[in-house]
Amino acid sequence: xxxxxxxxxxxxxxxxxxxxxxxxxxxxxxxxxxxxxxxxxxxxxxxxxxxxxxxxxxxxxxxxxxxxxxxxxxxxxxxxxxxxxxxxxxxxxxxxxxxxxxxxxxxxxxxxxxx
Numbered sequence: 001x002x003x004x005x006x007x008x009x010x011x012x013x014x015x016x017x018x019x020x021x022x023x024x025x026x027x028x029x030x031x032x033x034x035x036x037x038x039x040x041x042x043x044x045x046x047x048x049x050x051x052x053x054x055x056x057x058x059x060x061x062x063x064x065x066x067x068x069x070x071x072x073x074x075x076x077x078x079x080x081x082x083x084x085x086x087x088x089x090x091x092x093x094x095x096x097x098x099x100x101x102x103x104x105x106x107x108x109x110x111x112x113x114x115x
Contacts, residue, residue: 028057033085040081046074049097058090063097064109071110079114090114 029037034054041047041062052061062078064071075092082090094110 027089029054029087029090033087037081037085037087041078046077052095052097052100058087059093060090061093061095063095063100065098066096066109072112073110075110075112079112082114088114 034057037060038051041051046064047062048065049063052063054060060078060082062074064074071094075094078092078094079090082088082092090113092112092114093108096107096109099105099107
C-alpha cells in the first residue's frame with residue numbers, strides 16, 4: 001500500500017517538474033512586438049477593447065462582444081496576425097468583454113493554439 005502511494009507521489013512530482021521545465025524554457029514575445037500586435041488588433045472592429053492580457057509573453061487574451069457563437073475562428077485570426085509578426089508558438093484565448101466589464105467574470109468563448 002505504501003509503495004503505491006509513493007509511486008503516485010513520485011509521478012506527481014515528475015509531472016510538476018516537467019511542466020515547470022517546459023514553461024520556463026518557452027521564449028517570451030518581445031515587448032515591442034506585443035505593442036505592434038496590440039496596435040493592429042485595435043484597428044480590428046472584432047476586438048473592441050485592448051487585448052485583455054499577455055501571460056508569460058506567449059499567451060494572449062483578447063476580448064470580443066459575444067454573439068452566442070464559439071469564437072475559435074477569431075482566435076485563429078489572431079494567430080495569423082501573430083505569425084505575421086514572427087510569433088509561431090503562442091496561445092490565444094477569447095473572452096466575453098461584456099462579462100468582464102459588467103461582472104468582472106472571465107468567460108472564455110474561444111481559443112486557439114498557434115503552432
